[in-house]
Each structure stands twice: as structure tokens, then as C-alpha cells.
Amino acid sequence: xxxxxxxxxxxxxxxxxxxxxxxxxxxxxxxxxxxxxxxxxxxxxxxxxxxxxxxxxxxxxxxxxxxxxxxxxxxxxxxxxxxxxxxxxxxxxxxxxxxxxxxxxxxxxxxxxxxxxxxxxxxxxxxxxxxxxxxxxxxxxxxxxxxxxxxxxxxxxxxxxxxxxxxxxxxxxxxxxxxxxxxxxxxxxxxxxxxxxxxxxxxxxxxxxxxxxxxxxxxxxxxxxxxxxxxxxxxxxxxxxxxxxxxxxxxxxxxxxxxxxxxxxxxxxxxxxxxxxxxxxxxxxxxxxxxxxxxxxxxxxxxxxxxxxxxxxxxxxxxxxxxxxxxxxxxxxxxxxxxxxxxxxxxxxxxxxxxxxxxxxxxxxxxxxxxxxxxxxxxxxxxxxxxxxxxxxxxxxxxxxxxxxxxxxxxxxxxxxxxxxxxxxxxxxxxxxxxxxxxxxxxxxxxxxxxxxxxxxxxxxxxxxxxxxxxxxxxxxxxxxxxxxxxxxxxxxxxxxxxxxxxxxxxxxxxxxxxxxxxxxxxxxxxxxxxxxxxxxxxxxxxxxxxxxxxxxxxxxxxxx
Numbered sequence: 420x421x422x423x424x425x426x427x428x429x430x431x432x433x434x435x436x437x438x439x440x441x442x443x444x445x446x447x448x449x450x451x452x453x454x455x456x457x458x459x460x461x462x463x464x465x466x467x468x469x470x471x472x473x474x475x476x477x478x479x480x481x482x483x484x485x486x487x488x489x490x491x492x493x494x495x496x497x498x499x500x501x502x503x504x505x506x507x508x509x510x511x512x513x514x515x516x517x518x519x520x521x522x523x524x525x526x527x528x529x530x531x532x533x534x535x536x537x538x539x540x541x542x543x544x545x546x547x548x549x550x551x552x553x554x555x556x557x558x559x560x561x562x563x564x565x566x567x568x569x570x571x572x573x574x575x576x577x578x579x580x581x582x583x584x585x586x587x588x589x590x591x592x593x594x595x596x597x598x599x600x601x602x603x604x605x606x607x608x609x610x611x612x613x614x615x616x617x618x619x620x621x622x623x624x625x626x627x628x629x630x631x632x633x634x635x636x637x638x639x640x641x642x643x644x645x646x647x648x649x650x651x652x653x654x655x656x657x658x659x660x661x662x663x664x665x666x667x668x669x670x671x672x673x674x675x676x677x678x679x680x681x682x683x684x685x686x687x688x689x690x691x692x693x694x695x696x697x698x699x700x701x702x703x704x705x706x707x708x709x710x711x712x713x714x715x716x717x718x719x720x721x722x723x724x725x726x727x728x729x730x731x732x733x734x735x736x737x738x739x740x741x742x743x744x745x746x747x748x749x750x751x752x753x754x755x756x757x758x759x760x761x762x763x764x765x766x767x768x769x770x771x772x773x774x775x776x777x778x779x780x781x782x783x784x785x786x787x788x789x790x791x792x793x794x795x796x797x798x799x800x801x802x803x804x805x806x807x808x809x810x811x812x813x814x815x816x817x818x819x820x821x822x823x824x825x826x827x828x829x830x831x832x833x834x835x836x837x838x839x840x841x842x843x844x845x846x847x848x849x850x851x852x853x854x855x856x857x858x859x860x861x862x863x864x865x866x867x868x869x870x871x872x873x874x875x876x877x878x879x880x881x882x883x884x885x886x887x888x889x890x891x892x893x894x895x896x897x898x899x900x901x902x903x904x905x906x907x908x909x910x911x912x913x914x915x916x917x918x919x920x921x922x923x924x925x926x927x928x929x930x931x932x933x934x935x936x937x938x939x940x941x942x943x944x945x946x947x948x949x950x951x952x953x954x955x956x957x958x959x960x961x962x963x964x965x966x967x968x969x970x971x972x973x974x975x976x977x978x979x980x
Contacts, residue, residue: 441617447610448477450582451539453619456481457583458590460510462863464498466491468514470541470557473610475512483510486863486892488856489884491518495525495536496853497860499600500820502535503843504864506661508593513540515607516557519565524850526569529600531847532682533659533743535593536600538570539586544608545577563604571599577606579614587624595626596742596759598659629742631758631766639715639738639754640771646713648735649675649774650695654725655682655847656718656742662761663687663839666717669768674776675715676783678704680725681846683718685836692780696787698832699725702977703789707782711735716753718760720746724831724846728978740764794974802829802971805946809873809899810835812953817869818843818861822854824875825907825971832974852881855898859885862894869895869957876902876927883928886937889962897956897963900930903970911973934964941966 451474455463462484467475478485488494491513498509513519519540529536542548542562543555550560559565563573572592574585582605589601643649657666657679663686670677670693677687678695687694698704705727708714712735719725720741729750737753740763747755756763794803806829813819815837821827821844836842843861845853858872874882879900889896901907905924913920934941941964944952949967956963 445614446473447579447612448473452477452481454583454586455510457619457622458624463510463512464494465512466494468518470607471514488888491521492525493856493885495522496856498536499529499534500857500860501864504861508535508537508590511536511538515541526600528845528848533598535598537589537593539603542604542606545606566602570602572601574603583619591624591626596629629759631756631763635756636766640767642713643673644772644774648711649673649713650711651675651677652716653677653683653686654680654719656760657683657686658840660759660761662764665764672773674779680719681831684842685839689835698790701790705731707786709734721750730978797974808950812950813871819871820854820857822874822878823851824878826901851878855882856885858896859894862896872898874900877906886939890938893961899965902966902968930966
């Protein structure tokens with residue numbers, strides 16, 4: 420009698436021969452890169468350091484493509500974007516101590532946005548693990564502790580035989596919904612020591628599927644079918660799960676209006692008759708959603724930005740589909756369904772009865788007209804014209820990456836992404852410096868499309884070093900820098916709150932001349948010439964910089980009473 424647990428993978432004759440006679444000159448680093456290749460990785464990002472040299476030495480004996488950035492945090496942003504664009508776990512190779520810790524802000528963004536990043540860092544020699552104070556270079560009492568509150572899982576290796584299993588476990592963790600960054604650390608001596616272990620083969624890291632419980636989706640389907648005024652909030656989980664098509668079918672079956680969160684841009688067609696677009700920082704939209712008798716929230720925790728700064732107070736029944744268990748019912752009581760958005764939407768499509776509401780498109784049009792009237796009364800023509808020029812210049816299928824800057828805050832609400840998984844910003848964790856290095860990672864993932872990065876001058880100064888990376892690899896990224904001479908949004912916040920701003924003004928370089936010093940073409944533009952200059956840059960191969968001197972303003976908030 421055969422039992423499933425008796426079945427094992429039998430090595431082929433070639434695998435047996437390779438195991439008995441492994442190639443010479445391999446070390447622990449080879450086990451790392453062989454495992455990554457066996458898992459299907461083709462590209463790794465990173466920055467070398469003394470303790471990590473075993474991994475980097477092994478790269479030259481592998482077919483993996485290495486893309487090196489100039490700052491570890493930027494390398495992590497690039498890996499984040501590569502993971503978002505490809506849906507694959509993006510390997511990130513880092514060194515110990517300062518190198519590892521410099522990546523933390525970017526890994527926080529990857530965690531907030533559910534981007535699969537497989538960070539592999541070195542450690543001090545094995546004798547230094549466990550908190551002893553041996554005085555090794557880069558030594559920390561507990562390096563892994565710095566990552567536990569940021570990443571999904573932490574994996575510490577102490578011997579070469581542990582490397583493949585630790586990397587496989589981390590890979591699986593990164594790609595199991597919700598996607599996210601993971602951390603593996605390997606001591607220097609383990610990476611450098613010669614290995615007699617055979618070449619790594621026959622790996623299986625299939626992610627676990629997060630399937631919804633059928634009794635919950637049955638109840639959700641019944642509530643939605645019987646609703647008088649259903650509405651849907653679509654978050655980043657819809658994009659990460661590649662579930663936009665299923666969302667569209669469900670919305671049309673229910674005649675339910677849909678608003679996308681800032682992380683869910685592109686999850687629903689912008690001009691669809693049921694599209695409320697993304698105007699979540701607007702009291703008219705908040706009122707509309709509060710009036711829904713059944714509100715379906717898919718792939719969003721209804722956090723600060725998605726709830727109009729926690730002023731949203733739903734009066735009807737809430738159904739929340741969320742892969743991150745910690746976000747389920749974290750802000751509002753709901754019928755909580757812990758599941759991957761794609762699988763849960765499919766279950767609803769298979770069970771929900773069709774409902775018809777001929778009035779729904781009219782209610783959507785009325786809401787959007789209210790929003791437009793509110794914005795029109797604030798004399799913000801420059802801001803709307805600049806955003807419209809960017810949209811016209813950017814090809815429909817080209818990805819864009821936005822830093823924490825005023826034009827990006829406009830884009831969250833007012834920019835038509837035109838396709839799923841094309842608009843990305845740092846709104847998850849809210850750190851500066853995301854746009855340009857992330858755009859470089861996207862260009863590595865898909866060299867056939869132009870990529871746009873949008874920064875303010877303050878955020879741009881975080882990423883200037885990566886002009887060298889863009890030039891070195893010839894990456895097809897156009898960087899739009901909106902130069903207002905300071906931290907524009909903080910200037911506005913402080914002026915509103917205190918009557919004047921402090922610590923917001925910046926001395927900055929001539930960005931066009933600076934780009935030229937890296938061998939990257941640059942141009943200074945104005946609002947009237949922005950569209951043409953941006954389109955020209957996007958159509959030209961390789962990196963380019965477009966500088967727009969402009970002081971932009973935000974539309975008035977509606978959450979302050």
C-alpha cells in the first residue's frame with residue numbers, strides 16, 4: 420500500500436552524477452545564487468559589502484543578472500518595483516549592519532504595499548551571533564530584531580546546509596498572500612567557506628493559496644444581491660492579486676459603483692459608468708460611501724488615506740475581503756473574509772445573483788460633478804493642467820512611479836492610471852525618495868516600455884546618486900522633477916497650521932546641469948511646454964531628466980470640519 424507521505428522525488432541520472440562530482444571552487448554564496456536560480460529568479464538587485472562578498476563572488480559563476488544601485492535603500496526600492504511589475508519575488512543582496520539597516524525604510528514601503536522582496540543580507544561570523552560583544556565590524560547584538568517589525572518573516576542561517584531551505588521558505592513567504600518583503604541573513608564565514616554540497620536542484624516553493632471560506636462568501640453574495648445601494652471600495656490587494664477583471668465583472672453584475680484607493684489605482688476603469696474614480700479625500704465621496712447599505716471593501720484595510728483621515732463612518736453593512744489578517748476589521752466592524760482578493764471575487768462571481776439598478780450611473784455622475792465643482796471653486800488651474808499634461812504625454816501602458824510630493828497627492832485622487840498595475844507611489848509607508856529608484860527597477864523588469872518617475876526637488880535629492888545607475892545600465896526612465904525650492908507640502912501644512920513654515924526651504928542644484936554631468940540628457944520646461952518635452956523624453960531611449968520649476972498647491976481638505 421502506498422501513502423502520499425511515502426512519495427519522494429527520485430533524482431535523475433544527471434542529477435546523481437552532478438551530486439557525486441560538484442563543480443570545484445564553490446562556496447556558501449554559490450548555494451544562495453543556485454537556490455535563487457532554481458526558484459526561477461533571473462535578476463538580483465543589491466550593493467556589495469565586506470561580509471557579503473561570498474554572495475557577490477558567486478554571481479560571476481551564475482546566469483543571474485545583477486543590477487547594482489548606489490544606496491541600499493534605493494536598491495530595495497528598485498526591488499520593490501520589480502516585484503510589483505512582475506509579481507515575482509525580487510532578490511535583494513545586502514551586507515551587514517549599516518548596509519542592511521539602510522534598506523529598512525524601503526522594506527517598510529514594500530510591506531505596506533505588499534510588494535514581494537526577498538532580501539538576503541550577510542551577518543558577522545557565526546561566533547558573533549547571539550548577542551555576544553566580539554567587536555566584529557558592523558556587529559549588532561541582534562540584527563534580525565531590526566527587521567522583525569518590518570518584514571513578513573525572518574530567517575537566520577547558521578550552516579551551509581540550511582541555506583537552500585531558508586531561501587525557499589523566505590521565497591514562499593514573500594509570494595504567499597499578502598505578498599511582502601522577507602529577510603534572510605547568513606554569516607560571513609558560512610558564505611565564504613568552500614562547499615562540497617551538490618548544486619541545488621529540484622526546488623518547490625509554491626505559495627499557499629488563501630482561499631475564502633464558502634459560508635462567508637455565500638452570506639456576502641446574499642447581502643450584495645439584496646442590497647438597495649451597494650458600493651465597492653477596491654484597494655491595492657485587487658492590483659497585487661491581478662483581480663481587476665473579476666472586480667469589473669462583479670461590479671457590472673451588481674450595478675455597484677466602485678471607488679479605488681490610492682494604492683488600488685487602475686483596479687477599475689476610470690471612465691466606466693460605475694466608476695467613482697479615486698476621490699477619497701473628498702467629503703462628497705465619503706458621504707456617498709457612508710450612504711451605501713452594503714459596502715464591499717476588497718483588498719484594503721480602510722486606513723488613514725482610504726478613510727478620508729478616519730472621518731469615514733459607514734452606516735450600512737460592511738463586507739471586507741483582506742489577505743492581511745491584521746487588517747481584517749481593524750478599523751470597522753465587518754463580515755470579514757480572510758482571503759486573496761482574486762479567489763474571493765471569483766467565489767462571489769460564482770454565487771451572487773444579478774441585480775439591476777438603472778439609477779446607479781446617474782448617482783455616480785452626480786457625485787463626480789459635485790467633486791468637480793468643489794475643485795473648480797479653488798483656482799487650481801495650474802495643478803490640473805500640469806497633471807493633464809503628464810497624462811497626455813505618458814503612453815497608456817507605461818508605468819509611473821510617484822514620490823511623496825504635491826503633484827503625486829493630486830495624482831492619487833485625479834490621475835487616470837488607464838490600466839491596472841501601472842501607477843505606483845510611496846503612499847504605503849510615506850517615505851521620500853521612492854520614485855526614481857523604483858522606476859529603475861520597473862525598467863529592469865520590462866525594458867520594452869518607457870517608465871516615468873515623478874519627484875519634488877526635496878525627494879529628488881534622496882535619489883541623485885542613482886543617475887549613475889540609470890546611465891550605467893541605460894535604463895529607459897524619464898524623471899520629472901517638480902522644483903519648488905523646498906518641501907512643498909510641509910511648507911503648506913506648516914503655513915496653514917502655524918502661519919509660517921520652518922525648515923522647509925532648500926538650496927538645491929541645477930538639476931539639468933547635474934544630470935548632464937552623469938551623461939543623462941536634461942531639459943528645463945514650463946507648464947505650456949511640459950507635455951511636448953515629457954513626451955519627447957519618454958520616446959527617447961535611455962534615461963532623461965525633465966525639470967519643471969513650479970509652486971503647486973493642494974486642493975482644500977475636507978476632513979478638518
